Amino acid sequence: MDIETEDENYREAPSYADEVKIMSDCGVMPQIYSMYNKPLTKIEFAKAMVRAMEVQLYIDKETSRYTDITAGTFSNGCANYVVEAGWITPNSDTVFGANDVMTYGEVQDIIVSMCLEAEGAADQDFYKSNIMLNKNVSDTITYEELASILLQAATSTKEGRYIFQNIPCGIIFEGSISTRLEYNTWMAALNGKLKTYDNSGELDEIIVNDEEWELYDADLFEIEDDEIKLVVNNYDQVISGYYSTYDIVKDGKTYKADFTINDGASETNSKTVSLKLSAEGYTKYSIGGGAYKAITSSPVSYNLDSKHGEQSISVTFANDDLSKTKTVTRTIKLNNLHKVIYKADGKEFATVEVGCGLTIPVLDKTPLKEGYAFDGWENLPEIMPDNDITVNAKFIVEPPVAAGTFSAKHKAKWSLSKDGTLYISGTGSASVNGNEMNACFDLDYLFDSEKREMVKKVVVGEGITELGDYVLYELYNAEEITLPSTLTKIGEGFMKGSSVKNVIIPANVISFNFNWSFEKCPADLEIYFMYKDINLITEAHDLNLPRNLNLRGYSGSEVETYAAENNCTFNAIDPDFAINNGTESTTDKNVKISLNDYAKNDFKQYKINDGEYTNIDANDIDFVLDNADGEKAISITFKNDNFEMAKVHKIIFNNKHKITYLSGDTIIDEATVGCGAKIKATDKIASKEGYTFLKWDVPEIMPDSDVVANAIFVKNADSEQLDT
Structure with a gap:
C-alpha cells in the first residue's frame, strides 16, 4: 500500500x-x-x-x-x-x-x-x-x-476475518472518504461509487445507491466525520465495524484536523501548555466547548487545571458556517506535586509530597510528647491545594500512668503514658546506683510486670548522655526506640528481649556494651552503628554475647570485627561514589560523580583529592579529568560532625591522538599515542634527492591534539640542487 x-x-x-x-x-x-x-x-x-x-x-x-x-x-x-x-x-x-x-x-x-x-x-x-x-x-x-x-x-488472519473492531484504514484511494477492510477486501467510497480491492489485486467497482448498497453521509447520523457508516439494504442493522476516514471530502473540499500538546509530550511540569493545531478545510477551533476562534496561528497557549495527574483536552474544529465539525481529544499528565510539612513543637516532624487536587493520605506515624496525647493536625485540609502547606501537631494534656527518677545524683527521669510510650528525659546519665541488674528493678516500669507489658515505645530525649546497664532490660512488647544525638554511652542488657526490629545507635555514641544486649530479639532486627570508631565492650563471658545479629556499620570498624567473630551478618554503610555510573573507561574528560545515599544522608561535606570541602547536596558532581591518557584515580573524603572517611575509585581515560609523518605531501607513517606519553618517533625514514634525512620534527611529549611530524633533511655537500 x-x-x-x-x-x-x-x-x-x-x-x-x-x-x-x-x-x-x-x-x-x-x-x-x-x-x-x-x-x-x-x-x-x-x-x-x-x-x-x-x-x-x-x-x-x-x-x-x-x-x-x-x-x-x-x-x-x-x-x-x-x-x-x-x-x-x-x-x-x-x-x-x-x-x-x-x-x-x-x-x-x-x-x-x-x-x-x-x-x-x-x-x-x-x-x-x-x-x-x-x-x-x-x-x-x-x-x-x-x-x-x-x-x-x-x-492476515486465517479465515479472512479481522479481530479488531477498530479497522485499519488510510488513503487507499486518493480522495476517498471512507475505507474499511472485511473478509480480506478493502472497500472505499469514491466519487459516488464503492470500490473494492481484494488480496488477489483485482479492483472491482460497485455502483452506490443501487438496489444492494447505499452510502450514508455522517451528517445524517450526527456523528463524527471519520465515522461514516456503510449500510446494506438487505439487513436491518449497520454492518459491524467502525469505518474511519483520513480525508473527508465535502463540496470539493478536503477536511483534516488534529492537534498535539507540547509537541506530543506525555507529561509536563507546567500548567501552561502549547497546542499545535493542524487543520485543512476547517477555519475555526474551540477548546473545551468554549467560543470559536479563527485559526490564524499555531501553536496556541492553554492552561490546564491545577489537579495533578492525567488531563484531557478537547479541540473542536469547524468550517465557516459550522456545518462541518470534528472534535479531537488528547491527554497529557500534569506533574503538580506540593509539600505537606508536618511540625511538632516547632520542629519538623515529617514532609510528604502530594499531588494538587488529590486526597492527602494519613501520615503513617504520629508525634510524641511527654505528658501529652496527640490530638491530630491543626488545619490539615482533606484535598491538597496548589501550594505547599505547613501544619502543626495538636496535643492535649494527659498525666502519665507512672513516673519516677533514676539515681539521685542524676537529673534524668522517666514517665509512662497511657499509649505505652516510656519517656526518658532530663539531662545526664539515666542509670541506677552501681548499674546492677537487681538495682534496676527498683524502677517501677521494670519491677511492675503490668507496667512493663504496657511499654510499646521508648523515647529517650535530648540531654540524656548515658543509658546505664539494664535500664531497658526485657521490655518484651517494646517495638520502637528513639535515641538522642546527645547520647554517648550505652550499658549492657540494652533492649534485651524486646520486639524492636530497627535500632539506630547515634553517631555520638562512642561506647556500647554488647553483654546481654539484644538477646532474644526478633531475627530480622537490624542495628545501625553510626560512629566509625565506636568502642564495643565484650568483657564478660562469651555466653553473654548475642550472636546471629544483623549489624550495619562502617568498614574496618569494631562492628565489622564483632560480626565476623560472632556469626553475625554485616552490611557496610560507608559513604561512597561512582564515576559515570561505574563505567570502566571514558573518552570524555568531563565525568559525572554520583554519591550514594549513605553519603547524602549521613555526611555533610566532601572534598575531591586535595581540594576544598564542599557541602553535599542531591546533585551529581561535575569533574574534569586531566588530559593525560590512562588510568585515573579519584579520591573523595567524606566528612560529618564526628569523623572523616575516604574512598578511591578509578577510571580509564582513553585520550589518544594521531601522529602523521609527512615528507612533503607524502605520508610516510602514522601512529596513535596517548596524550602525555613520551613520543618515540617512527623508525621509517624519508628520502629526498640531494638531501640526507636527519630526523622527524616531533615533540617529546604527546599533546592533547593530533600531530603532523615533518621530515627534516640536510643538504648533501656534493649536491648541485638548490635548497628551495
Whole structure:
C-alpha cells in the first residue's frame, strides 16, 4: 500500500511508516511519532489494545488497584481491562509495572492467542508465521513494531476475518472518504461509487445507491466525520465495524484536523501548555466547548487545571458556517506535586509530597510528647491545594500512668503514658546506683510486670548522655526506640528481649556494651552503628554475647570485627561514589560523580583529592579529568560532625591522538599515542634527492591534539640542487 506520511506531525521515515500511519488513522495510536522508536511499555501496550478493541466506554477507570497508576485516569482503566482479560500479568497485587518494557515474544503470544480465540482455531503455528517480526522473542519491541504486529493481526488472519473492531484504514484511494477492510477486501467510497480491492489485486467497482448498497453521509447520523457508516439494504442493522476516514471530502473540499500538546509530550511540569493545531478545510477551533476562534496561528497557549495527574483536552474544529465539525481529544499528565510539612513543637516532624487536587493520605506515624496525647493536625485540609502547606501537631494534656527518677545524683527521669510510650528525659546519665541488674528493678516500669507489658515505645530525649546497664532490660512488647544525638554511652542488657526490629545507635555514641544486649530479639532486627570508631565492650563471658545479629556499620570498624567473630551478618554503610555510573573507561574528560545515599544522608561535606570541602547536596558532581591518557584515580573524603572517611575509585581515560609523518605531501607513517606519553618517533625514514634525512620534527611529549611530524633533511655537500 502507498501510504503518505508527509504530514508535519509525523516523524520522518519511521521503520514502519505504513503500519504506523494506518494505526494512527484508526485511533489506536497517537499521530505524534517521537516515541515510536522507543521500547514499548506495559501501559502503552494496554492503551493500544483498549483502543484497538474499541472498549473505551467499558473500562473501569475508578477502581484503584495499582500504586504506580493514578486512579480515575484512562491509563488506570486500560490496566484494569488488560489484566481482567488475562493479557497482562501485573508485577503484584498492588503494582502493575506500567513502565516495564515488553518483549517481542510477550506481545506475539498475546496477539496470537486473541486470533485463536476470535477464529475458534487451534493452529498456533499458522498465526505465529503470519504475525511476526524478524527478531528474537527475547528482544524488546518498539512502539512502531507493535503497529506492524497489530496490522498483521487485523489483515492476515486465517479465515479472512479481522479481530479488531477498530479497522485499519488510510488513503487507499486518493480522495476517498471512507475505507474499511472485511473478509480480506478493502472497500472505499469514491466519487459516488464503492470500490473494492481484494488480496488477489483485482479492483472491482460497485455502483452506490443501487438496489444492494447505499452510502450514508455522517451528517445524517450526527456523528463524527471519520465515522461514516456503510449500510446494506438487505439487513436491518449497520454492518459491524467502525469505518474511519483520513480525508473527508465535502463540496470539493478536503477536511483534516488534529492537534498535539507540547509537541506530543506525555507529561509536563507546567500548567501552561502549547497546542499545535493542524487543520485543512476547517477555519475555526474551540477548546473545551468554549467560543470559536479563527485559526490564524499555531501553536496556541492553554492552561490546564491545577489537579495533578492525567488531563484531557478537547479541540473542536469547524468550517465557516459550522456545518462541518470534528472534535479531537488528547491527554497529557500534569506533574503538580506540593509539600505537606508536618511540625511538632516547632520542629519538623515529617514532609510528604502530594499531588494538587488529590486526597492527602494519613501520615503513617504520629508525634510524641511527654505528658501529652496527640490530638491530630491543626488545619490539615482533606484535598491538597496548589501550594505547599505547613501544619502543626495538636496535643492535649494527659498525666502519665507512672513516673519516677533514676539515681539521685542524676537529673534524668522517666514517665509512662497511657499509649505505652516510656519517656526518658532530663539531662545526664539515666542509670541506677552501681548499674546492677537487681538495682534496676527498683524502677517501677521494670519491677511492675503490668507496667512493663504496657511499654510499646521508648523515647529517650535530648540531654540524656548515658543509658546505664539494664535500664531497658526485657521490655518484651517494646517495638520502637528513639535515641538522642546527645547520647554517648550505652550499658549492657540494652533492649534485651524486646520486639524492636530497627535500632539506630547515634553517631555520638562512642561506647556500647554488647553483654546481654539484644538477646532474644526478633531475627530480622537490624542495628545501625553510626560512629566509625565506636568502642564495643565484650568483657564478660562469651555466653553473654548475642550472636546471629544483623549489624550495619562502617568498614574496618569494631562492628565489622564483632560480626565476623560472632556469626553475625554485616552490611557496610560507608559513604561512597561512582564515576559515570561505574563505567570502566571514558573518552570524555568531563565525568559525572554520583554519591550514594549513605553519603547524602549521613555526611555533610566532601572534598575531591586535595581540594576544598564542599557541602553535599542531591546533585551529581561535575569533574574534569586531566588530559593525560590512562588510568585515573579519584579520591573523595567524606566528612560529618564526628569523623572523616575516604574512598578511591578509578577510571580509564582513553585520550589518544594521531601522529602523521609527512615528507612533503607524502605520508610516510602514522601512529596513535596517548596524550602525555613520551613520543618515540617512527623508525621509517624519508628520502629526498640531494638531501640526507636527519630526523622527524616531533615533540617529546604527546599533546592533547593530533600531530603532523615533518621530515627534516640536510643538504648533501656534493649536491648541485638548490635548497628551495
